[in-house]
Amino acid sequence: MNRIDQRFSELKQQGRKALIPYITAGDPAPQYTVGFMHALVEAGADVIELGVPFSDPMADGPVIQKACERALKQGTRLVDLMQMVKEFRQTDTTTPVVLMGYLNPIERIGYENFADQAASVGVDGVLIVDMPPEEAEEIGPLLKSRDLAAIFLVAPTTSNQRAATICAHGEGYLYYVSLKGVTGAATLNADDVAEHLAPLRGMTDLPLCVGFGIRDGVTAAEVAKVADGVIVGSALVNRIAESVDAPETIAGQLKSVLAEMRTAMDA
């Protein structure tokens, strides 16, 4: 069983919701990333979304754009992420890791090469922001045959017909984008989210996780009431941005942001 499925099945038994932090790999520099991943797990992360920095992150707001710029300035490449996951797996063999990013870096190293490397270092899922299921015909089978979950987005603008297609292709979990906009844009409305999740429940057994607009324990707890998982990105990346001059303090800050959410969600 894929680590993602395993994790969600454990959470279901425990009656708990998944907490899924996102950080951009290589931000503020590549040598810190694995340490941050372990810190996030210690603070209660159930799945880690590791961002692949890209020069043109079209779906991201300024916070993650700048994270990409910092990571790229340090020369972070997709092949470096593979090494980070490999290193992470030396001591953590159970926390699922999802690579999240844009298609071009994957296109450039080749789909098969990417899938081989990801599977061999212990990646569990792949979320490519600018690749809806219609464009995933070629890479889909390559991921599937290596037990890598292809995770897709569902948005407030997604029609029921499209949602059904996405549910049919999706694996691991569904990433529900809580608002129209880029990452880090605004605060979500939990009632709205609940309303949009309801029809999805009828279409799929996949866990429904919600991202965009979750800033603190209060919003995380609100979302956890209606979703199976809570995804938090910009709120963490903001902390990294504020402390680029004191990188040794970042792991502790990430832990405290995430622990607050964990506590609020489990209360």
Place this chain on the structure above:
Amino acid sequence: MTVSATPTPKTKFSDLTRMPDARGHFGPYGGRFVSETLSFALEELEKTYLSLRDDPDFQAEFDYDLAHYVGRPSPLYHAKRWSASLGGAQIWLKREDLNHTGAHKVNNTIGQALLAKKTGKPRIIAETGAGQHGVASATVAARLGLECDVYMGAEDVQRQKLNVYRMRLLGARVIPVESGTRTLKDAMNEALRDWVTNVDNTFYIIGTVAGPHPYPLLVRDFNAVVGREARRQSLEQIGRLPDALIACVGGGSNALGLFYPFVEDDDVAMYGVEAGGDGVETGRHAAPLASNAPRGVLHGNRTYLMSDEAGQVSDTHSISAGLDYPGVGPEHALWKDVGRVSYVAANDKEVLEAFRELTHMEGIMPALESAHALAHAKVLAPTMRPDQHIVVNLSGRGDKDIMTVAKVDGIEF
């Protein structure tokens, strides 16, 4: 000059008129690579456009605006003096520079504005490089009473101050984009971010034959009036089809507009001229096709894309802001692969020479973008006979570039 190998098989070219397929693919290129939030808006746009594409009323409205607002047809002008000085083929200029707002860009914005009107959205956004598409968008927005925001790379805001002020006079808001390389690609990123946020009330007028499906299709269709006129005018004025067509290629909308109605005319050679910058061999250019850049995905479509080995999009360089883009329309990518069009590059120095030559010899000041096409005409014409004919798309006028040229000459105002 870099000329790509162009074996021209006599087959398959008729297939090219049947592109894209139902999902917006031009062979391996094109498609709809966007984040999920935009999928619905693109499906809607596709549905709206396909329902109007063959609607006689819609076409009549479009044609009326092109005739009475844009001033079409634009002339096909025989540049006799310049042709004689080059000592070869006769050069004919398709005078898109004489359109209202000064470039071919308005053909597309008129068409997309009609679509915006049909969809009832009160707000328009656009990206712009040289500012021509921004001006054309601000113009149609003013005419229809729509709110208009134009994203423009901060570097381009600097080098195209005149167009920035034109847009402001027209009532548009020009938003300088400070991220990335601060040029056209970053303006497009920011426009996409705006659209994803305001998708309910906003129509995004993409200015070139790139972007997610259906944009490459509809921008091509709206610009194809250029080639239809040029074809008819060639038959009337030359008495036959030309031997060659030349157009500059950034995203590639003026080139596709001219080329598309000739695509099945196998005897008409076609040359797309990309921005060679300091020279393709220096790496400082914006010529993904002529330099054989790898395949990649950016701004919603797969195409030839200048990127490094890790897949990060490369910085581009060109004297002309309108061609300063690392990708190219997906239909051009296919036409390169099947050998229908030869894609070459002209470097900044050659472009400035062509700019000065046409200005001096014909009294026509071309846009620096269009001067790329002229630079290749200078190379090609002398290799041809005086009874042969070349049609060059003079896609825009050069008024906006006077400051750039003055700076090269060391003149400050």
